[in-house]
Amino acid sequence: MMKFIRLATVAALSTTIFAGGVQAFAEEIESQEVRQATTDGQITFTPGNDDTVVDPGDDGEDVTIPPITGPDGENKGPLTIATVPTMNFGTQIISTTDEHYNMVAERQQKTGTSGEENKVPYVSLAQVQDTRGTNEGWALRVSLTEFQAPTNTLNNVLKGAKITLFDPTLRYSIDNNEQAPTIHASGLELIPNSDAVPIMTAANNKGAGTSTAVWGDHDAIAKQVADGAAVVENEAIQLFVPGSTAKDAVTYTSTLTWELGQTPDNEL
Template identity: 75%
Template sequence: MKFIRLATVAALSTTIFAGGVQGFAEEAGESKEVRDTTTEGKITFTPGDDDTIVDPGTEGPDVEIPVITDPDGNNKGPLTISTVPTMNFGSQIISTTDETYNMVAERQQLIGTTGDENKVPYVSMAQVDDTRGSNEGWVLNLSLTEFEAATDTQNKVLKGAHISLHDPSIRYSLDDAAQMPAAHATGLKLMPNEAGVAVMTAAPEKGAGKSTVEWGDHAALAQQIEDGKEVVENTSIKLFVPGSTAKDAVTYTSTLTWELESTPGNEEE
């Protein structure tokens, strides 16, 4: 497993008693040898609080993925969201026909460097850590609001715009494919102001450890860089905007909400 963010690791200690003890007993004045005996080796695990990010693959550059934190700068616990993508669809010319825009590829900091000039295009990912040790399963849902202008403008809402997610892949930290969670189907549509939809799901007895759903392809991003493209695009995340929607020359923004539930498939009472 390759970690791409340095973390403090708490040591786990235990005492293991080895077998092979030989003892002697006196019985009726005779010496009796004990040639076989048993003792116990024990280890107890408790829910973890690791806050590292696992590299989604080996094809991409070595980068440092930022970890999501709360207002106090913390993100530790037995079931938590480690990282999620921010989606920027760039600057586009107003069009009167239906348009689908690829997301501008996110950029991550090369390990051991500082400054934006040392950030490189990278795939987008959402990662869940489950170190509860209960094997209950979980589901990561995503919802979004309407794309709205922050300024006072005539056409404040980008009506009919929606995001779609394509060709997801799963990276899993455990060497057990049977416990790997499942990604959403390709072409998943995220419609504004609707209930969240599952982007990664771990049924009961699945999803322990670190699970990452990834969108994008390192080789495709690298090819765009080699071709000298000024804006590198991630074609696995798209924004559709109807041509019939009125658009003003402003920035429209949507809020994406990522919600991790511990009991997939159970409805709220």
């Protein structure tokens, strides 16, 4: 019992002495000048060189979209077109009245799968990636040739045909809407053999990062799939063909040329 008391007393006494020592040490620090030192943190960015198509953040299927290739097989660089639509308007019955044909929805590979059976109908995208780091601006434009058939057919030009783009949605990767590019208005017409028309335009100090024009509605496409549609259509892209145009029972094809240039003079 006495041994326990002694240990308790010593402990209490030691605490009292320590507390007094802390107080004296604090008073000594307060009486001294505070000293500071600074160091630097640093990171340097260089222009990018990627060609991966960035998911625009929609609510559709999780898909992996392959990057498009240029005429020389390469499409990498700090300012590049990552992807643009391929437009197929299906097989149609020859008509003598004006017709508007919806585009057949493009099919994309479900992420983590392979094979045509795992491709799903998807919206159409035109995507520009600007990782130059110079904030110089850019413009994406597109032009269209005539829809032509093989030369051995009588009516080898689909006269008066034109493509119209409806209800585009802009997806921008940078968290600053003031830097977002401008997208075309609904009802943009692509007239064969006419000047290229702007799809997206970024003035100086705009458009850095990934900018995506989206045509089509995921829910509308998914409903067609659920309803068992034989052909799933994208109503946001249409081909108009006059009834007065003579048509042969062949396939007519056209070429869309997408041009990405730097520093436009004017916005859309």
